[in-house]
Amino acid sequence: MRDIKFSIPNISKQDINLVGKIIKSGWLTHGKYTSLFEHEIKKFTKAKFAVSVSSCTAGLHISCLASDFKKGDEVIVPAQTHTATAHAIEYTGATPIFADVEYPSGNMSLDKIKDKITKKTKGVILVHMAGYPCEMDKIVRFCKKRKIKVLEDCAHALGTYFKGIHAGNFGLSGSFSFYPTKQITTGEGGVVITNNEKFYKKIKKFKAFGIDKDIKDRKKQGDYDVKSIGYNYRMTDFQAALGYRQIINYHKNLKARHLIAKRYIKNFSKTDKIIHMPYSATSSFFVFQIFCKNRDKILKKLKKKKIGVSVHYTNPLPKMSYYKKKYKLDIKDFRNSHKYGKLNISLPVYPKLKKQEIDKICGEIIKLV
Numbered sequence: 001m002r003d004i005k006f007s008i009p010n011i012s013k014q015d016i017n018l019v020g021k022i023i024k025s026g027w028l029t030h031g032k033y034t035s036l037f038e039h040e041i042k043k044f045t046k047a048k049f050a051v052s053v054s055s056c057t058a059g060l061h062i063s064c065l066a067s068d069f070k071k072g073d074e075v076i077v078p079a080q081t082h083t084a085t086a087h088a089i090e091y092t093g094a095t096p097i098f099a100d101v102e103y104p105s106g107n108m109s110l111d112k113i114k115d116k117i118t119k120k121t122k123g124v125i126l127v128h129m130a131g132y133p134c135e136m137d138k139i140v141r142f143c144k145k146r147k148i149k150v151l152e153d154c155a156h157a158l159g160t161y162f163k164g165i166h167a168g169n170f171g172l173s174g175s176f177s178f179y180p181t182k183q184i185t186t187g188e189g190g191v192v193i194t195n196n197e198k199f200y201k202k203i204k205k206f207k208a209f210g211i212d213k214d215i216k217d218r219k220k221q222g223d224y225d226v227k228s229i230g231y232n233y234r235m236t237d238f239q240a241a242l243g244y245r246q247i248i249n250y251h252k253n254l255k256a257r258h259l260i261a262k263r264y265i266k267n268f269s270k271t272d273k274i275i276h277m278p279y280s281a282t283s284s285f286f287v288f289q290i291f292c293k294n295r296d297k298i299l300k301k302l303k304k305k306k307i308g309v310s311v312h313y314t315n316p317l318p319k320m321s322y323y324k325k326k327y328k329l330d331i332k333d334f335r336n337s338h339k340y341g342k343l344n345i346s347l348p349v350y351p352k353l354k355k356q357e358i359d360k361i362c363g364e365i366i367k368l369v
């Protein structure tokens with residue numbers, strides 16, 4: 001049996017042909033595939049607006065700017081997430097306020113948010129961990145009443161639904177990642193979705209230097225103004241072409257992910273020593289997470305057997321040196337995040353993963369617990 005990789009991007013010959021065609025054309029950015037990709041993202045998520053960006057981190061950054069987060073504001077964020085979620089708040093000068101997550105979902109619940117609310121709370125960023133949806137109805141209702149802005153970090157959530165609505169449509173925006181291990185990839189890249197036109201216009205401006213007019217809206221060449229600071233967070237057209245090919249075929253990919261998750265669950269039903277994420281028809285199964293007491297020993301053994309797995313994530317953010325030094329937080333406040341970080345293993349989920357490979361991964365882990 002071949003070595004089992006943690007992730008294999010789902011890139012077809014047709015995808016490569018299209019990317020090659022765009023590169024050969026010489027029209028590498030601002031091209032038609034950027035619009036086509038954004039259009040297909042809107043179709044898939046049913047959002048009114050979509051803006052492609054150079055990464056999910058960039059999307060989160062400009063979402064925080066468009067939310068007007070600034071020095072003196074507090075924005076609640078899960079303690080157990082990728083550092084990009086909290087960094088996006090830091091970039092604006094606002095303060096990330098870490099809240100514990102639930103175990104084993106890894107998601108921040110309304111109760112955990114309530115624990116951290118103060119007069120300075122201006123926003124909340126939710127993360128749908130491993131593609132498992134947060135309880136968006138309760139959270140949005142609570143935040144709306146208090147004029148607290150909700151943003152969604154959807155880095156794991158392409159194909160995640162809550163009560164029939166795609167993730168990213170609940171808050172002011174949802175930021176998605178197309179890093180190579182994600183469900184679809186553009187190499188590096190991301191997209192921001194929103195249903196708020198004013199917010200959309202702000203996002204577009206922050207993404208491209210603060211320039212107030214798209215090329216197509218300019219009466220003559222060079223006819224634009226710069227009314228605010230902005231960045232260059234554009235995605236190239238050949239990346240967008242790859243994303244376009246991948247999103248139009250994503251339904252098949254998502255179906256395969258659900259079948260893989262079901263097989264993991266069936267195999268792990270043979271033991272009660274492994275806690276795993278529950279099966280949910282509304283999850284995107286970015287990865288399949290399990291929780292084991294002797295996690296580090298298992299990681300070592302799986303590496304020896306050439307079985308690729310990952311960890312999302314080990315240290316909660318309040319334990320990372322940058323945040324630890326700056327905010328001097330007590331790790332005891334983040335009990336579940338700590339436990340989650342110590343026990344989780346992310347198992348591979350991708351369409352090219354074979355049934356025998358899933359069985360081998362499960363068999364080896366069951367032997368080790």
Ligand SMILES: Cc1ncc(COP(=O)(O)O)c(C=O)c1O
Binds near residue numbers: 055
């Ligand atoms: C939860 C979460 N948010 C944000 C990011 C950052 O995404 P990107 O690498 O596209 O900037 C990641 C990256 O994996 C992530 O896992």
